[in-house]
Amino acid sequence: MRVIGLMSGTSCDAIDAAAADLAIEDGTVVLTPLGSLDHPFPGDLRRELLAALPPAATTMADVCRLDTLLGQALAAAAGRADHDLCGGRAELVVSHGQTLYHWTEGGRVLGTLQLGQPAWIAERTGCTVVSDLRPRDVAAGGQGAPLVSALDVMWLRGRPGVPVALNLGGIANITVAAGGRGPLAYDTGPANVLLDTAVRELTGGRADRDADGALAAAGTVHAPLLERLLAEPYYTLPPPRTTGRELFNAAYLRTALDGFGHLPAEDVLATLTELTARTVADAVRGAGGTEVVASGGGTRNPALMAALGRALGGVPVRTSDELGLPSDAKEAYAFALLGFLTVLGLPGTVPSCTGARRSVVLGSVTPGRHRPPPAPGAPGAAVPDRLRVA
Structure with a gap:
């Protein structure tokens, strides 16, 4: 058909x-x-x-x-x-x-x-x-x-170890296709949604995305802001769990930035990039993942992919293109x-x-x-x- x-x-x-x-x-x-x-x-x-x-x-x-x-x-x-x-x-x-x-x-x-x-x-x-x-x-x-989990489970079944499919869209989600307790999938947290929101907020609407992650790559992670972001209760909810713009939106970002004074846009974006990498890596390690197969618009962001590689340590990351799906x-x-x-x-x-x-x-x-x-x-x-x- x-x-x-x-x-x-x-x-x-x-x-x-x-x-x-x-x-x-x-x-x-x-x-x-x-x-x-x-x-x-x-x-x-x-x-x-x-x-x-x-x-x-x-x-x-x-x-x-x-x-x-x-x-x-x-x-x-x-x-x-x-x-x-x-x-x-x-x-x-x-x-x-x-x-x-x-x-x-x-x-x-x-x-x-x-x-x-x-x-x-x-x-x-x-x-x-x-x-x-x-x-x-x-x-x-x-x-x-995540409904994409049906494809992920069928597609990655039989691969060695514990493969993890990762989608880096507005929201990041994973599917653990194998492991001791069977398939598992859930939204790990924000990916492009907060990054794009931050660009619009910090440029007064003149831009709507960080092209090629260039701004994030030029910034430095702001540790206190990252600590505040990681304290979000969503990350402690047991899977399966889902989220979206209902939580991670412009008002959420403004609240997170409140009290830090003027932070350079580059540092804010570097910190949000690290947030996505850290929350994804925590989920992959928690599932015992042995490889990550990534897809979505976030794979075109070199700063995000580099941060993810650092956060995952020795867990290899490849894109779904390598396995035949763009x-x-x-x-x-x-x-x-x-x-x-x-x-x-x-x-x-x-x-x-x-x-x-x-x-x-x-x-x-x-x-x-x-x-x-x-x-x-x-x-x-x-x-x-x-x-x-x-």
Whole structure:
């Protein structure tokens, strides 16, 4: 089946689209990447989106408008991917949408909201669309994240030692694919979300990211600030746990910086970079990880990757590119896989990774205009437990 996966993450920087041919052979999912592309948000959509995210107040009119505009942007990205990557022969589109709110209380996730109306995608491409993938896992008692853990567990199963998949997006998350107590996944803490926020705050909005980690590389870690940041109670919560902009946002950063006077921007960014490296390394060591396979936009930040290497000591770090999955598009490929399982009637979660009571079939299905979804498999059909990148 030819599938397009769409992903817009916590950084809100663009829509990632990845296309793949997917098939199941003898209990193994075979994923053949067809390519990926970045689709920028049109006009002022990114600015409007950032303005509506926590802790900002918003209105139902804003929510309706963003749901429509995001749906149209996702539809445009899917149309480009179908034309450029699939030769117009895509059969299924899987859309993560854009998370606007992840409702957590006392370590439990009570609800989650992703916007990006799938009807626009179905109308633009004619394809069946799977969307709204996280709420079913939440309804089953899970965190609704990290859903990429399903791909990680299948993909890294059988590698020697205890491999750890690391995603450095807006939020950093890990999947421990092996070990004494089975697979485990959770958000370790902030990655690009605080770094990008700091750049916007410290430059008065003139820039929105630290290109190539240049500012962080020129700074010095401010030990008292790092100590204050590491005292965040989130880091002591037992896994599985998830977080997002509801916690790590501009107001959080301002509170953390309060009382330190004027710190050079370079030192603030060096300290935030060290925070991500330290919290990731603590999680990897705590799981007994023997290798780290990294993906996400953070892998393009030399300062962050260098800090991570120092914090991990002798644990080798490689990118997912080395194992056949482009690091920039890995999450989009993961959602392509999850939607593929959905239309086959197969569950797409690992309960020990999300904290759910059981594994569930994810998402809602919007039928396509001229490409109906395939018939689900027979009830009780075997769920594939491995993934091979062709």
